Amino acid sequence: xxxxxxxxxxxxxxxxxxxxxxxxxxxxxxxxxxxxxxxxxxxxxxxxxxxxxxxxxxxxxxxxxxxxxxxxxxxxxxxxxxxxxxxxxxxxxxxxxxxxxxxxxxxxxxxxxxxxxxxxxxxxxxxxxxxxxxxxxxxxxxxxxxxxxxxxxxxxxxxxxxxxxxxxxxxxxxxxxxxxxxxxxxxxxxxxxxxxxxxxxxxxxxxxxxxxxxxxxxxxxxxxxxxxxxxxx
Numbered sequence: 350x351x352x353x354x355x356x357x358x359x360x361x362x363x364x365x366x367x368x369x370x371x372x373x374x375x376x377x378x379x380x381x382x383x384x385x386x387x388x389x390x391x392x393x394x395x396x397x398x399x400x401x402x403x404x405x406x407x408x409x410x411x412x413x414x415x416x417x418x419x420x421x422x423x424x425x426x427x428x429x430x431x432x433x434x435x436x437x438x439x440x441x442x443x444x445x446x447x448x449x450x451x452x453x454x455x456x457x458x459x460x461x462x463x464x465x466x467x468x469x470x471x472x473x474x475x476x477x478x479x480x481x482x483x484x485x486x487x488x489x490x491x492x493x494x495x496x497x498x499x500x501x502x503x504x505x506x507x508x509x510x511x512x513x514x515x516x517x518x519x520x521x522x523x524x525x526x527x528x529x530x531x532x533x534x535x536x537x538x539x540x541x542x543x544x545x546x547x548x549x550x551x552x553x554x555x556x557x558x559x560x561x562x563x564x565x566x567x568x569x570x571x572x573x574x575x576x577x578x579x580x581x582x
Contacts (some may be wrong), residue, residue, distance in 0.1 A: 357532035359475065361505050365390065365523050367474070368416065369509055371467040372521060379459055380431035383514040386521075391508040396522045398493040401425065401447055404460050405495060406484045411477030414525030417495060418460065422447040424517035429455050453486040460484040475530045496524075503527040 369386045376384045396415060398405060401422040408414045420428075429452045430443055444451045461484050471479055506524040513519075 359530045359532075361507070361523075361525055361527060362390070363530075364412075364471075364525060365507050365509065367470055368467050368523060369511075369521065371463050371470065372418075372511065375463045375466050376428060376459065379435065379462065380428050381435055382428055382431045384428075385512050387510040387512075389510075393506045393508050393522065396495050396506055396524045398487060398489060398495050399520075400489045400491065402453065402456060402486060403489050403493070404456065404484050404486045406460070406464055406481050408479045408481050408525075410479035411471070411475070412479065412525055412528050414523065415495065416464075417522040418519060419522070420447075420456065420519040421517060423515075424511075424513055424519040425452060425456055427513050427515055427517050428459065432459060448488050453488060457484050457486040460486070476536065477530070 373384050373386060376382060396417050397419075398417060399419040402420040402425045404418045404420070406416045408416070425447050429447075432455060433443055434440070446452070464481055464484060468479055468481065471477060503526060504524055505527045506522065509521045509523075511519050511521060
């Protein structure tokens with residue numbers, strides 16, 4: 350009889366839990382909105398960008414996949430307002446509508462911090478490496494089906510419901526190839542990333558100069574137009 354300990358196996362749902370924890374960890378520190386997620390997960394067959402604000406990120410490397418977060422107008426505005434007020438901005442400086450470019454930019458910044466936290470955990474805990482594109486935020490008035498831009502042999506998709514402190518709802522959808530990570534030997538999952546440090550680094554760069562802001566917005570508009578055209582919108 351072997352005296353070796355059983356191998357630890359992590360699969361799709363473990364990746365999902367890790368991603369959900371990154372969402373709550375970063376958003377709770379950034380916005381103090383007490384974001385939580387449901388204890389139940391849905392198995393889904395297709396992934397969609399949905400109104401009012403949809404965000405997506407493609408992953409590649411150790412595994413390939415797609416992450417989508419669909420915010421209602423209320424949840425996006427709650428997170429946006431709480432984040433900027435927490436950063437020291439005044440109420441009068443905040444946008445009043447979820448369709449504002451500033452709301453999309455801030456939500457994109459928050460999602461970038463979430464993705465950074467998640468990829469760091471993947472590197473430490475699974476000892477593999479994934480890369481991702483810049484999160485894309487789109488203000489939508491209709492549903493758009495989005496599939497993984499990768500050759501997946503056995504894709505799996507999940508949807509999780511999130512709640513803010515004011516009980517506003519948003520949804521996370523994950524689509525990845527069915528996979529398992531098997532722990533062959535013990536190792537230290539070190540180099541823990543502090544979300545406070547991530548947010549502190551982003552804070553001084555939150556208000557770019559007018560020239561830089563115009564240039565950044567022009568580039569973002571061009572990318573969004575190209576994306577919408579590729580989606581047939």
